[in-house]
Amino acid sequence: MSATALPAGHALRRPVLDDLPEVYRLLVAHDVSVLGFPDLTEDDLRDEFTEPGFDPVTDGWLALDADGVAVGYAWACRKGTSADVDIDFYVHPDADPGLGGCLLTVVERRAGEIGRELGHGRIRAMVGCYRVALGEAALLAERGYTVVTTFHRMRVTLDGDLADLADLADLAGPPVPSGVTVRVCGTDEDLLRAAHGVKEVAFRGHFGTVPQSFDEWYGHFAKRSSTDWSQVWYAEFDDEPAAMLLATNAFVETDNAGYVQALGVHPRARGKGLAKLLLRISFAEMSRRGRTSAMLGVDTNNASGALSLYESVGMRPVLEIDVWRKAITLG
Structure with a gap:
């Protein structure tokens, strides 16, 4: 055949x-x-x-x-x-x-x-x-086809022993550093637009990323059953757009896990601990909602050091997904 x-x-x-x-x-x-x-x-x-x-x-x-x-x-x-x-x-x-x-x-x-x-x-x-x-x-x-990168699905337990993870020990929510303002976007369009703007800048040039207008980004998530806008956070540093995190309910039904769909930090705000801060805030909210773990996917070739960040908060790989690619010339 x-x-x-x-x-x-x-x-x-x-x-x-x-x-x-x-x-x-x-x-x-x-x-x-x-x-x-x-x-x-x-x-x-x-x-x-x-x-x-x-x-x-x-x-x-x-x-x-x-x-x-x-x-x-x-x-x-x-x-x-x-x-x-x-x-x-x-x-x-x-x-x-x-x-x-x-x-x-x-x-x-x-x-x-x-x-x-x-x-x-x-x-x-x-x-x-x-x-x-x-x-x-x-x-x-x-x-x-050839493998061009690998994504790890990573997980951290939220109801286990977190004593060795000082940054996560207080699941009631971490303190916000001076100069940083964190807001829950909810359905506030201005905040969602600001979060989207940070996402676009933060992910520019990352593998598989294509630019999205706000309407495209919002339309994608608005139609998904797992979207919950109360799990979108937007952070400013010294009154400037700085970071965003979007979490969803994608793995609640199957794993009772919260899922970090996107975490981005504006280049000018990197190195200030904002990514870890938003992770801690989202983990605290997931724990408050009764989730027993948190998960996310990360490109292991991400040049921003995302894999090391997630490992630093206790996340470990539980699944590997290789991305295979083939160039096809069109006649």
Whole structure:
């Protein structure tokens, strides 16, 4: 069977919202076979289906076996107007192993179409792959992808013994240093715009980051079921924008964990302990809400020293996700 041919008796069609439960069962089976546990909720999947910039009618595929059962799912999604296109594919552990190559082919083709729609002559297709998903990694390597960075999902326990972590010992909330003002954004648009502005400057040039307008950033999170604007903090230093932290409820259902989605410090405010301060404040709030741990994802090649910062507050890696990339010239 060629890399583009479907296994005998299989068919591809576009997914629709009514397919969510079946697609979710497929993804759970995939995750359990690879990780030993499901790594998303059905609400997470619904958020992905309704993500701005993604349309399952043009950007998604569902693979059905001879009995009409969903055994594969794949998608492609643009990253703003950049030449980077995120793609992914999932195959049920009991399905024909050749299905993965077929799904990878169709999402690469769609990634190329997205690139042409945006006026690019060359794109970079990017896939996040669990380090332990050896079969998927082997397929990506065979198809010309290479690992360009690794993200660690990190965790710290909030209900355990934190006596050795002096910075976190007081989960009632740390004192705020002189000259620093920290505010909860909530639904205050001015504060959210200020936090977004810091995020844009702080993450400029970081791997995989593309510029977002405030409306794009707000629209992305406003539609996600895990967003809680009362967990967005904005800090000023000497009355100047300095730092922001956005936490969500992404892992509350599965892990009873708070999740730090984004933490950024303006370049002019770095070296003043603001990142650690906002982490401590967010951890205190998570603990107050009954969360037993806090998690976040970090690019291990981050030049700002983020990995060392998170290790300094007791966070340890619990999952590794390699980012594989392939440049594709468009004819």
